[in-house]
Amino acid sequence: MKTFTTAFSAALIAGAAQADPTLGITKSMPQVTVQTESGPQVIDRVQDPSNEITGQWARTSRQCPEFCIQAMSPAPGVSTIGELELLEMLQDPGSVVVDSRTPDWFQGGTIPGAINFASGPRCRSIDFERTSELPSVVVLSAWPNAILMSEV
Template structure:
């Protein structure tokens, strides 16, 4: 009996010590092989990693499930034929390549500034969806809106005018990875449709469908302006 009791005590001690130690030693990597990713945001280094608070929850702005459709409709898995839909790991890969010096890549937060102020993905550039979106007739309401769009194409996306000045040359255009708030947000998908409509090559467009809601749901780092 004493031996059995001693065995039970020893077993309990082993459990009592080993289990808490294992819990403390447990970290929260992005994948088993990726601890963090170093990126640049507004010229400053930022480390993207997952949070370590086991009690963390989604930010309140992403807790709603019913937003009303339209405009907040569930988006398809394929936004446009030929445009690749990417996830968090692919997006991190693009961010890493950008941090290593690839200048022909661009991560675009398509949301309006009021949303961006609440946090965005490190390394992303905010170009609000309504700076790119055109109306149903495929035009802009005012000449100033058209000028703004052309400025974005030429100065931000690396698109040139054709020799006759009547069209666009996409041979040096950047590869764009666009996102917005999540699968219920159509802002980035609208922009992709607009860009494809003017001839932007589909292989130079990527879509992070999960957007900010998926990003924060796995505890990845966000930055605020």
Template structure:
């Protein structure tokens, strides 16, 4: 018994020390730092292993309509993505993360690095995404057209799917749209960093 205990202690001493943070994004990635209007923000998971989500994000049943379960693909040609892809886009800068919720929700808390483009305005703001205004609407062609990742409150939120459909109808290419269906509900459920939206 004493030998087994000594062996266990020696193995423990020989093992690398536990990292200060134990709740990683993946086994290899503890955090991702993104540039925001307010400066760099480190996105990581909450390190409190007893943490829970707030009451708003716990709610399972919302009246449909308006809060119906959304499809994984809100329009033909749109690509669904999850949290890891959102983080990759944020880190690489290869896509613009667009919060399609109404402005007060964005200001209350959003994914760091996201811009506010409420679903009611998305089709009218395509100039910010590289499109050119035309007499009949928008011309969205060429290499300057942004790749966007749209999100809203979660799988029951229709704001970003509506934005995607309206953008496509206005001329924005569906293949340049990625949809993070999990939105703020999944982001909060995973304990990922949330920051107040900036103007």
């Protein structure tokens, strides 16, 4: 049986590894290294405690529809996970991350190791039953942020 899980995640930043990061992901997890086809990618936090988000992601009000508030669970049978569960899943080399946002959004930044399969009719017609041989599949889209499908 497959379960669809929403991965509620803030922007994950892949940056250069720090020798001894003081601003870790958790108390015992300073950073996460994800093995990708192009080599290891580090997910960590910006090490400047005065850093602030600027640009389009700093806006607090956007036009709705398109940028509307959404439910944590977008459909029956969808469970919510957090950033730590997603980071743990990324450590599984058998996992597949599919980013269904448009190529320009994908190029602007995605979760390390993701492949781009832009949304549209092709993405909506994915046969999820054919992914049964994979330990887990994450499908990222602009809204909702991510859907994780895994064996239970």
